[in-house]
């Protein structure tokens with residue numbers, strides 16, 4: 001390189017050029033965003049559309065049939081936001097738990113040596129993965145409505161659980177004062193179990209005497225709280241559902257909307273989790289299984305102690321991604337009217353108030369935060385696993 | 391570098407195009423059709439048949455505007471919208487006008503950046519139950535499950551009514567009329583509530599309409615009418631007066647069959663654009679009203695064809711009769 005050509009050489013430098021292009025791209029993006037937003041503001045002002053977040057404290061005025069927190073039409077739009085948010089989280093958590101259980105079972109069944117089981121699992125995956133999730137939600141929902149009996153003809157289980165078109169009604173535990181001691185006893189029981197197990201483990205390694213601890217564990221974890229419970233005079237009773245007039249009253253209700261959504265999300269997402277588990281297991285070297293067998297481990301032991309720990313390392317990241325997808329898919333509930341965030345706030349409040357920018361902005365922010373949280377979780381898991389693997 | 395220049399110029403153009411928004415009339419004339427937001431399916435108001443032809447009294451308002459502006463009542467692109475989607479679609483410019491059994495309220499008129507151009511059906515909210523329930527008044531509905539559509543005035547009225555009368559209920563909310571109806575059919579709820587017109591329309595579509603009764607209580611005022619974006623007065627005038635032309639034509643007695651008959655009634659000739667210059671005031675050709683009446687018909691024709699007593703929906707004119715016939719339908723004069 002010659003000294004006198006410094007400018008040219010500067011321009012020819014790959015690195016500076018790359019930076020320059022990035023800066024220009026960034027500027028263009030910033031400009032487009034700026035113009036878009038100022039254009040938006042201009043249009044909103046020109047049409048005198050109300051702006052700002054004052055609507056959040058206004059009376060909502062409409063009813064929501066299912067809420068974890070107290071809600072009446074007298075509550076504010078902000079309250080609707082919370083109701084929707086909590087409903088989203090509830091259905092997501094329930095969906096994630098069941099999708100994981102079903103996915104795990106199907107994933108393992110898929111690799112079963114039993115031809116029928118493996119084909120059934122494959123059929124499950126093919127069927128439920130290839131039908132769009134929205135259609136599955138509608139099918140489960142309308143199927144439930146068409147097949148279940150009306151309130152008067154409810155399926156009745158021991159006069160305490162009732163199933164009909166309007167939902168599943170179960171007794172609701174009502175906690176009285178003093179119940180907190182029972183919970184403390186549970187925690188204490190678990191802590192004592194740990195100590196007890198450690199004690200016997202030490203004894204085992206010192207003296208070689210092995211002690212079965214299961215009896216003690218049950219006694220500590222279940223027995224202790226039960227004793228406390230009865231000593232305090234049973235500080236808990238159940239509120240049973242009963243048919244009054246048109247519908248059941250009392251107890252806790254799981255609406256068909258919630259159930260259809262939870263089932264559809266679980267069944268659908270499970271297919272992806274099953275595939276993740278399967279590919280995880282298949283990624284484990286055959287030699288590992290053979291070595292386990294050579295060591296005299298049984299099939300189950302080999303799966304539990306050798307294959308699964310390695311398989312999960314591969315399977316967990318895509319599974320966590322599916323948790324994210326499930327949470328986002330829960331917004332399809334708006335089709336059947338389960339009042340989650342997108343339906344209650346991003347839909348109904350939006351329509352009553354008309355401030356699309358603010359309301360959709362808030363709704364999007366929630367999904368963004370959930371996404372970021374889940375990817376944070378993913379990073380932590382990845383880090384943990386890779387350290388263990390070395 | 392060339393690529394980059396091209397890119398920035400292109401993005402400038404895109405942003406520029408966003409910023410410049412011509413009047414709706416010029417837009418509509420340029421693209422050759424009116425984009426009209428209607429309901430997804432409410433027989434008699436707006437519904438598409440299996441061949442994709444839309445009919446209904448709300449559809450007729452779209453057609454009247456297309457006839458007035460483009461001389462062709464068929465030059466309409468229908469955009470079916472749920473109750474929840476309708477205002478955003480209009481605000482964002484996705485549609486030129488909304489004609490979807492939409493209730494005129496102060497909140498919608500004064501805070502959404504929209505204007506109501508008139509009323510094409512005076513309605514009120516009612517309740518429908520299965521006859522087998524043996525109920526004759528809405529006051530007996532305590533504890534019932536109520537099917538309702540999301541994003542409507544219906545939701546708000548029901549909450550007010552429940553509060554005022556101390557009636558507790560469970561709401562079962564759906565996005566579309568189709569799902570609301572199938573929920574009601576399947577027995578997810580005991581009662582369906584919406585605008586009374588909607589109830590009649592839904593009842594007409596059930597397997598056996600006699601198995602359902604509309605309860606006598608009407609719990610709200612629901613003036614339904616077409617809506618446009620705020621800030622485009624010319625377009626607002628066109629939509630408002632297209633509807634008024636249909637009402638005035640009924641009053642004067644002009645129908646699609648008699649529209650070509652020239653008379654010596656000055657008001658009639660003025661309405662038909664054969665004398666005077668009212669067309670200039672709205673910026674359209676002199677045959678704009680002629681085209682509406684010739685191609686769509688007057689208000690009575692539209693009413694009787696879509697929801698009148700000789701249709702399955704079978705609604706009597708009632709308050710929707712002309713003011714001169716005991717109703718409250720009233721158009722300011724064409725003068």
Ligand SMILES: N[C@@H](CCC(=O)N[C@@H](CS)C(=O)NCC(=O)O)C(=O)O
Pocket residue numbers: 429430431432471472473490491492493539541542543544565566567568584585588589612614
């Ligand atoms: N007039 C009320 C309610 C209008 C409404 O959406 N009604 C429903 C129930 S009859 C409907 O028309 N649905 C038709 C559809 O979903 O396509 C409003 O403006 O909020």
